[in-house]
Amino acid sequence: WMGDLNGNDCWNMFSGFGDQYAANWMAQNVYYDIQRSMRKVPVINTEDHIILDREQRLIPPQHTDFALWQGAIHGRGASMIWVWERTYDRTHDFEGSIMHRPENAIAVGKVALDLQRLAPEVVKLQRAHAPVAIIYSLTAQLWSDKAHGAMMTAYEALNACGVPVRFVSEQQAARGRLKSFRAVIAPSLTHAPDTLAAALTQYCEHGGRLWVVGEGSLCSRDEYNRPREVALPADAVKQFPAADAQELRDMFIREMQARGIGRPVTVADTHGKAPWAVEYRAVREPQGALASIVNLWGTPQTVRLSRDGAPVQIIHD
Helix, strand or coil, rough: CCCCCEEEECCCCCCCCEEEEEECHHHHHHHHHHHHCCCCCCEEEEEEEECCCCCCCCHHHHHHHHHHHHHHHCCCCEEEEECCCCCCCCCCCCCHHHHCCHHHHHHHHHHHHHHHHHHHHHHHCCCCCCCCCEEEHHHHHHHCCCCCCCCCCCCHHHCCCCCEEEEEEHHHHCCCCHHHHHEEEECCCCCCCHHHHHHHHHHHHCCCCEEEECCCCCCCCCCCCCCCCCCHHHEEEEEECCCCCHHHHHHHHHHHCCCCCCCCEEEHHHHHHCCCCEEEEEEECEEEEEEEEEEEEEECCCCEEEEECCCCCCCCC
């Protein structure tokens, strides 16, 4: 290995309030989760973009808090915010930076102190076991322009299910990593090396569940685009129909419930249904559960928490 840390440059910037995601949070989540899945060491973001270059709008301090807190939940260990410089040239990349924004600078200090104070709890959430993983296949993405989009849709859906999200690379699958998960998601995995096809076959033959999303026939071609026959146990493969992320999230939750894949904490809206765009993570504790919950949507949401199917009576914030 080149070092004991994962390096990163990514972003989580404010989009706006209203009927939409309040921030473009996906890039930060995915990049951190992929890196943590490949090697379980802290991510050091040496160019953390939480405010758009030349941004002229007021950015709510809550966004600063959100971006830094969520990055830590997904495995970031340290952050160098872009950029602690000031300029009054509106064409310069530094215009609109955090040095122009006292409220946001204060928010950085507050969340940094919170993360220091709650570091043991944050580490527990970083290390929470993921029951479901997503196959990260460069082979599939090189051969198909559908594979990356299918992977991102699967991620967006699984991220809203109340479980941590982990990825498994082709090499990790070949080394037996799949057996750590109750189910594995294959996003438009039409092309795959023989080693990955063999790993998926072995996984299914030993009781693993394979959730297929996106277009194309599973592992029907190798990395050289040559046709291949793959025979998997029919009862081990669940094919999900084409759907957007919210619909796919609902299908994932139903399948998790049918297979007994439990979650320490679940969240419901005022109608008793799983709310959309609420991300939450939880781990069991001797006297209850530890949870981190965030509303990703641009309007307020009211939710109710349950632990092991029973309404939570006492919440300590």
